[in-house]
Amino acid sequence: MRNISLILKQFSRSVLLVAGFAAMGLTAHAQGDAAKGEALYKANCTSCHKLDQRLTGPALGPAITSETDDKWLTKWIQNNQALIAAKDKKALAIYNEYNQAGMNVFTNLSDGDVANIITYVRTEYKKMQSTPVAGAPGAAVAETGPSNTLVFGLIGVIIVALIVILVLNKAIGTLERLVLNRKNLPADELEPEVEEVAVDRLATVKRLAKNKKLVFFFILAGTVAMGSWSWVTMWNTNVHQGYQPKQPIAYSHELHAGVMKINCQYCHSSAYKGKNATIPSLNVCMNCHKVVKTESPEIHKIYDALGYDPQTQKYDTTKARPIQWVRIHNLPDFAYFNHSQHVKVAGIKCQACHGPIQTMKEVYQYSPLTMKWCIQCHKRTETNYKNNTYYDQMVQVHDRLKRGEKVTAAALGGLECAKCHY
Amino acid sequence: MESNKKYWKGLEELNNTPEFVESNKHEFAEPIPIEDILSGKGLEGRTPRRDFLKTLGFGIGAVSLAACQKAPVHKSIPYLIKPEEVTPGVANFYVSSYNGHAILVKTREGRPIKIEGNPGDVLGKGGVDAQVQASILDLYNATRLKGPLQDNGDTSWTEVDNFVRAELAAIQASGKKIRIVTSTVNSPSTQGVINDFIAAYPGAKHINYDAVSFTGIIQANQNSFGKAVLPRYHFERADVIASFGADFLGPWISQAEHMRQYVSNRSHEALEGKKMSRHIQFESRMSLTGSNADTRVTIKPSEEGVALINLYNAISGTTLPGSKQLSNKAAQTAVTLAAKELVAAKGRALVVAGSNDVAVQVLVNAINSLLGSYGTTIDLDNPSYQYKGNDAEMVDFVNEMKRGEVGAVFFLKANPVYNYYQSSAFVDALKKVRLKVSFADYNDETAAECNIVAPNSHYLESWGDENAVEGYYTLIQPTINTVYDTRQAEQSLLIWGNNPVKDYYTYVRNTWNTKLLPLGGLAGQGGWETLMQTGFVKAADKPAGTYTFSRDLNAVAQTILSQSSKATGGNDKLELQVYESNTVRDGKHANNPWLQELPDPVSKVTWDNYVAISPKTAKEMNLEEGDLVEVSNELYKAELPILFQPGQAQNTIAIAVGYGRTKSGKVGDGVGKNAFPFVSLANGTFQGNSVASIKALGGDKIILAQTQTHHSYEGRNVIRETTLKEYLKNPEEATGKGEEHKTYSLWDEYDRPQYDWVMAIDLNACTGCGACVVACNVENNIPVVGRDEVRRRREMHWIRIDRYYSFNEGSEVVTREKEIDKLENIDDVSVVFQPMLCQHCDHAPCETVCPVLATTHSSEGLNQMTYNRCVGTRYCANNCPYKVRRFNWFNYWNDSRFENYLQNDYTELVLNPDVTTRFRGVMEKCTMCVQRIQAGKLKAKIEKRPLQDGEIKVACQQTCPANAIIFGNKNDKNSEVYKALQSERTYYVLEELNVKPGIGYQAKVRNRTEQEA
DSSP states (O other), rough: HHHHHHHHHHHHHHHHHHHHHHHOOOSSSOOOOHHHHHHHHHHHHHOOOOOSSSSSSOHHHHOOOTTTTTTHHHHHHHHHHEEEEEEEHHHHHHHHTTOOOOOOOTSSSOOOHHHHHHHHHHHHHHHHHHTTTHHHHHHHHHHHHHHHHHHHHHHHHHHHHHHHHHHHHHHHHHHHHHHHHHTTTTHHHHHHHHHHHHHHHHHHHHHHHHHHHHHHHHHHHHHHHHHHHHHHHHHTTOOTTTTOOOOOOOOIIIIIIISSSSOOHHOOGGGSSSSSOOOOOOOHHHHHHTTTSOOOHHHHHHHHHEEETTTTTTTOOGGGOOOOOOOOOOOOOOOOOOHHIIIEEEOOOTTHHSSGGGGGSSSOOSSOHHHHHHHHHHOBBBBOOOOOOOGGHOOOOOHHHTTTOOTTGGGGGSSSSGGOOO | OOOBBBBBBBBBHHOOOHHOOOOHHSSSOOOOTTHHHHHHTTSSHHHHHHHHHHHHHHHEEEEEHHOOOOOOOOOOOOOOOOOOOOTTOOOEEEEETTEEEEEEEEEEEEEEEEEEEEEOTTTTHHHOOHHHHHHHHTTOOSOSSOEEEEEEEEOOOOHHHHHHHHHHHHHHHHHEEEEEEESOOOOOOHHHHHHHHHHSSSSSEEEOOOOOOOOOOOHHHHHHOOOOOOOEEEEOOOSSEEEESTTTTTTTSSSSHHHHHHHHSSSSHHTTOOOEEEEEEEEEEEHHHHHHEEEEEOOOOGGGGHHHHHHHHHHHHHHOOTOOSSSHHHHHHHHHHHHHHHHHHHTTTTEEOOOOHHHHHHHHOOOOOTTBBBTTTTTEEEEEESOOOOOOHHHHHHHHTTTTOOOEEEEOOOOHHHHHHTHHHHHHHTTTTTTEEEEOOOOOHHHTTTTOOOOOOOOOOEEEEEEEEEEEEEEOOOOOOSSSSSOOHHHHHHHHOHHHHHHHHHHHHIIIIIHHHTTTTTOHHHHHHHHHHHOEEEEEOOOOOOOOOOOOOHHHHHHHHHHHHHOOTTTTTEEEEEEEEESSSSTTTOOOHHHHHHHOOOOOOOOOOEEEEEEHHHHHHHOOOOOOEEEEOOOOOEEEEEOOOTTTOOEEEEEEEEEOSSSSSTTTTTTSSSOOOGOEETEEEOEEEEEOOOOOOOHHHOOOOEETTTTTTTTHHHHHHHEEEHHOOOOTTTOOOOOOOOOOOSSSSOOOOOOEEEEEEEETOOOOHHHHHHHHHHTTTOOOHHHHHTTOOOOOOOSEEEEEEEEEEEEEESSSSSSOHHHHTTTTTTEEEEEEEOOOOTOOHHHOEEETTOOEEOSSSSEEEOOOOOOOHHHHHHTTTTTOOOOOSSSSSOOOGGGTTOOSSGGGGOOOSSSEEEEETTTOOOOOOOHHHHHHHHHHHHHHHHTTTTOOHHHHHHHTTTTTTEEEEEEEETTTHHHHHTTTTOOOGHHHHGOOOSSSOOOEEEETTTTTO
């Protein structure tokens, strides 16, 4: 009975979907669930395919058109090797076009799964074509927008005000001269008056200098200004926020993490396992760049470092020499920081400390990395105790939670010296 | 109840000498001369003010300029292709083996940084001794050879191979002998390679030569039972142990194994069962074993054999011909009483002797046979292979060389030019040999005399195996590529012997595949992979047979007596015993600064050897402590300083071997004097007992770098001790736990919401060996400061082992008020060891005085030390009642004065990257291995599970073969440490101060009987 109801449910869902697509004026070849398809697509396809661009494999959007033979495509996706082995013409053509680099075999995907994926690809690609391309990066820019606009706006207002003042001054001057001209006063009479004014001005300064209160005020203001300037400078000594050294390879996080949406973990897997996030070793780069952008001079730097010859696809270890990246985030040696504690246990996003890394063409130090900054975060951040039986032992935590209080890292001793200094 | 027995760390404390009183007024030995500056001309003149302003101006300018500096550029260089198993920042552990122990090697980013015992190790069960801990430093030692040498000039391996092969062919053709001299080889693969080599050159022979040899025992077992083996002793099965000069808790055969066995019968588990073994030690010098004995009786070295004859007589009820009484009446009585106790514990008794004399060991066999020890406490069927040296073969070999019969000789891990008893004769004989090859990894004394030095790789760079005891095979696997251009000796022998197996790894694999894996029920690739996980295979023990001694002992007794009379002093001659040092052993560790700076467990002397003498004897000879004397016999003399050693037998002296190296490397050269030439050849074996005369040389006194009274409690009593009898009557006797006190506290209590890290240290388990000290040094990047700084009381050890003496005066205890004539009884003292480290007090006195809050308390009960906050006022150290804080007087990591120890480019690779190296001017102390606590907690968090008890082990606890240290969370009522602290024996040091220390000690219990008097 249960099975039947499940089947009924699925059936009705697909019927509804078909109806939905028909209403939107789309020709639905495969009857699939786009939502399910999205998850499957992201899990299985994105490492080699993009919708609108050629990656390791062909761009799927243009490839899967309304004319595509879905049955053949399903077979191809599930087991392309079998098709190639069977000398299927279409299959061989693709195989040869892509340097005989075989596509992975997905026998684990059912027909329904494949249908879901195809549906997703079709709907998503259509959506992409109908929306303007500039949309995506725009959002990211907007994120940092307000503060900059405000600053520039203020500067603009000040400049405009200055111009207005100058123009008004000029206008007043012209008007005064006009008035004087109209009275036809002789010019030589005016001369001594001007001199008098100059003398008067100096006298004013002198008079002001004799005003002790005023002098004191200026000195006080000067001291306060200098003091606060040096205070800020000293606090920021050795704080290298914004440090953006030139790297040996023009690697862009904007492209990889932003546009391509490659998960941080793909390259910085150590961050989830240990203390260091680590710069990935070159074999990680080669996972994609053996086939992607092989002509780029930047990618050739990787090949040179590895002693890899893209023509023969052979490695010559005698020519290999490591790439010397410039370290951006430098903590002092006496501070112990462990990435896995923050990323894996606490579930903190990389961006929390590294800033909008997905928009950085060249990485800079986003956070000040001062102890104050660490402490502030420890005071504010709630502990990620959910689904972690490690925290079950902590009786006090339970009491606090019962009282509805927030349990921060600081409440668990996260501000104690020997948590970071040993 | 607080005992009013008097404990003292050294004679200066006992006598309250003015120097001792003066030096102990201050936490630090040398005050900073501020007074002098202020009271002298100091600030009066004009220049100081101007200089001050100049300095001030320069300082501000320099600081401002430094602040303007741009961010220093740090390079970050990732792997080209990262090995799959390496995650930067996460340690990997590999199994390996050293000195027969299965070990785990901790590596970080491909470099070994720490040795831990393998919990499955048959010998130590996870505990290892100081030498194993320190062995890792030898890997990075800068004085190791960087490549092969020919006639002391650099050469290449190809040239060496060609030369040696050509020479060997020529020597083989000339019919001269080829000899391979090694220290004991117990590796099946190495032995196989040597055997193959001998097969290739039929004139060759392999000689096992141990500088400190056990030939006497092996030969005695051959004579007595027809089995030429070193037996495996089972101290855990013995209820009564009588040792005649055998330092079995020290370097004697298998330290960690014996410690574990011995303590298992004495620690809290045994005491809970109302049981404890009894240990009686007869010896002339105060050894580590003697200091742990329940009853210790001093006898002269020459009387060890005589005492055994008396013991035999008392046990057997017969009288061997020529038997005579001991010169010391008390000792004579003690022997008789010991005999009674041993007989009463028949089948659970064990007698061991340290002598290398075959006759003495035959007599010991006879006694053990009468006591029914074979098959119970002594196992001849599962013997030990840790020492196989054959003294007679070595002597024969030297004679062969003298006769010019030897054409080629190979030295593997043997250094006879340094440690052969007739060194100069050996050097002369060696000159007659055509091809001399040394596999030494240093250009040591023997290597310097050889024409080829083919440096062997360190064990952490090597493949191999070991077979310490019957049926127990451990694997050695490399954990790093060779640091220098070295090659395994076995590889060299394979090449020179034209072996069909071209590389030693294959050879080792073959040995395991064909012979060793099947013993553990393993096979093939799968078996090999299992082995890489476990590190060893252990075949089931063979049944230990009982052996009965049935030989005539008359001749044996005659030999013992004649030997005894030869070694008896008199006419200004003192009896001399040379012994193996507990730290540098036979000298092979002399170049290891960690072991040189590890204080001798008993004398607490670092960086030297000395003449240990009883203060009474010294007084009779008008000698004072520190006097330089010349010790001489007919053949050799050495100049050494005098050390007053309580417990040393009258009219005897003792000198440690292993010092006086001349070509060990920068660290070990010129430290102490060589005592090996005092060894004599008697009855076919090398023996350490002889006679010598001493002559005062006058001149300045030598100040030994002795740490014994560096950290004084001003005579406050910190030791709790009881006897087994009292303990059984009232377990709280020693600690007075039951008594109620009202306490008041000035401070608020801390919350311990989750963890309360504490420690329990069992004084009855601690033997004082010092393995924890070295383990702590390795784990926590503790600098080595050298002899001169130790003299200034500036050693940096975070954990130290305090050694306390107390007088035995019958059943009466000697109190402060009732002091007796000390010198009369100075050789009858007991010893208690107490590991002392930061107590992590809840109400820590150091915390309240720190003006910059550099030392604070954590919510987990730790006393935290924040180096980057410390400004070096040293108030904390002055306020610490336990004297456990250490000040960095220098930047030990970048100061040319200390460059020999740890700061070489290679040596720095041994540092633990998770622990900061401290800079000049900051305080440091035990952190309770907070890096391990944090790592353990993080592991549990990542795996989303609660932290298990025992999961986090601190470095000192991890290495302790006696399991004397237990660390854990006191909040967990099921934890080991909580249970241990509930013991009636638990007390806290200086509890009366109410600083609430986090480390509880369990009182010492001695198994004394009223029979002693």
